[in-house]
Amino acid sequence: MNILITGGAGFIGSNLVRYMVKKYPACRIINFDNLTYAGNLENLKDIENEPNHVFVRGDICVKGHVQGVFEGYSIDSVIHLAAESHVDRSILVPEEFLKTNVLGTHALLGAALEYWRTSRDKRHVFLNVSTDEVYGSIADGSFSEDSPYAPNSPYSASKAGADHLARAFNKTYGLPVITTHCSNNYGPYQLPEKLIPLMALNALEGKELPVYGEGENVRDWLHVDDHCKALDIVFQKGRPGETYNIGANCEWKNIDLVKKICAILDLLRPDSPRRPHANLIKFVKDRPGHDLRYSIDSSRIRRELGWEPLYLFEEGLKETVRWYLDNPGWSARVRSGDYMDYYEKNYLRR
Numbered sequence: 470m471n472i473l474i475t476g477g478a479g480f481i482g483s484n485l486v487r488y489m490v491k492k493y494p495a496c497r498i499i500n501f502d503n504l505t506y507a508g509n510l511e512n513l514k515d516i517e518n519e520p521n522h523v524f525v526r527g528d529i530c531v532k533g534h535v536q537g538v539f540e541g542y543s544i545d546s547v548i549h550l551a552a553e554s555h556v557d558r559s560i561l562v563p564e565e566f567l568k569t570n571v572l573g574t575h576a577l578l579g580a581a582l583e584y585w586r587t588s589r590d591k592r593h594v595f596l597n598v599s600t601d602e603v604y605g606s607i608a609d610g611s612f613s614e615d616s617p618y619a620p621n622s623p624y625s626a627s628k629a630g631a632d633h634l635a636r637a638f639n640k641t642y643g644l645p646v647i648t649t650h651c652s653n654n655y656g657p658y659q660l661p662e663k664l665i666p667l668m669a670l671n672a673l674e675g676k677e678l679p680v681y682g683e684g685e686n687v688r689d690w691l692h693v694d695d696h697c698k699a700l701d702i703v704f705q706k707g708r709p710g711e712t713y714n715i716g717a718n719c720e721w722k723n724i725d726l727v728k729k730i731c732a733i734l735d736l737l738r739p740d741s742p743r744r745p746h747a748n749l750i751k752f753v754k755d756r757p758g759h760d761l762r763y764s765i766d767s768s769r770i771r772r773e774l775g776w777e778p779l780y781l782f783e784e785g786l787k788e789t790v791r792w793y794l795d796n797p798g799w800s801a802r803v804r805s806g807d808y809m810d811y812y813e814k815n816y817l818r819r
């Protein structure tokens with residue numbers, strides 16, 4: 470089986486590619502990524518020579534690239550993660566989000582439809598990896614798969630657009646699309662533009678820890694390994710045309726989470742002159758359109774597919790903070806931008 474994973478050099482994508490390459494040695498994993506600022510092949514260093522892992526640099530928005538990878542690697546199924554993913558950037562440059570997330574997803578759906586048209590007897594899956602942010606903000610209770618879409622940022626609006634297209638390709642053309650809505654992920658290899666690595670690395674360097682507003686925003690956290698397992702189960706057993714929420718019932722106010730990270734650093738770095746790291750917290754002007762609370766009801770995937778998260782948040786967070794401390798080279802190259810040379814150095818000059 471040839472499985473195309475798009476966005477496989479990003480945070481969740483690289484964790485998923487590693488998981489799938491190791492779990493399914495008889496499957497070929499074709500990792501298709503354009504290596505934007507968010508793509509880092511160094512994330513995959515330990516598996517770059519595995520015989521069932523192929524990296525293809527390409528843009529989901531370019532029809533020729535997408536058709537080329539389907540034909541070149543006889544793609545049977547797709548797990549689609551490639552996206553512009555950072556809400557703050559979407560407020561600055563929404564067009565890039567529309568292009569990649571909406572038009573790019575459309576190009577992929579079209580290529581899958583065209584390529585699989587002649588082999589409808591085989592089991593194909595197009596797994597569209599979406600987010601809980603398409604549901605907007607919720608004051609009480611949790612989002613179910615039936616909650617209405619109410620995106621509040623250009624990022625979530627563009628992901629909603631992608632989801633609607635994916636749904637339409639299923640309803641109109643019968644493409645075997647499954648969509649997942651996952652809550653906030655944390656774990657290794659996440660770019661330090663996102664909350665947890667940003668706070669851990671800033672605190673380590675004695676920099677300010679900028680917290681939006683009064684830090685009252687609530688996010689529902691899931692370890693990236695638990696997300697990868699959920700995607701695998703949905704990919705194997707999910708029903709085409711269905712949607713599945715993925716979350717661990719693990720809600721934290723941003724301010725409490727940041728204090729937790731500081732306390733972990735105090736423990737892991739007892740001799741640091743920055744202790745107590747919580748003194749570095751600084752409240753900054755709130756993000757426009759900032760959703761107050763996300764909360765995900767994942768009972769469908771638990772009940773129907775038997776998935777459940779394994780990580781306890783306290784342990785997962787500690788392990789994650791330790792990973793950033795133990796990998797200062799990775800963090801430094803990501804922060805300096807040097808990681809962007811990795812492709813040229815390792816793939817083009819061999």
Ligand SMILES: NC(=O)c1ccc[n+]([C@@H]2O[C@H](COP(=O)([O-])OP(=O)(O)OC[C@H]3O[C@@H](n4cnc5c(N)ncnc54)[C@H](O)[C@@H]3O)[C@@H](O)[C@H]2O)c1
Pocket residue numbers: 475476477478479480481482501502503504505506507508509527528529530549550551552553554555569573598599600601628650651652653654655660
């Ligand atoms: N991070 C989260 O907490 C979270 C939660 C729920 C859902 N998601 C979704 O999961 C997916 C992955 O998220 P992430 O946090 O790993 O993102 P990321 O920003 O770390 O990675 C995105 C990857 O997509 C690639 N990419 C971007 N544009 C491309 C294009 N035009 N063609 C090919 N590749 C391109 C980038 O190079 C990068 O490797 C996204 O679709 C996101 O919406 C993320």
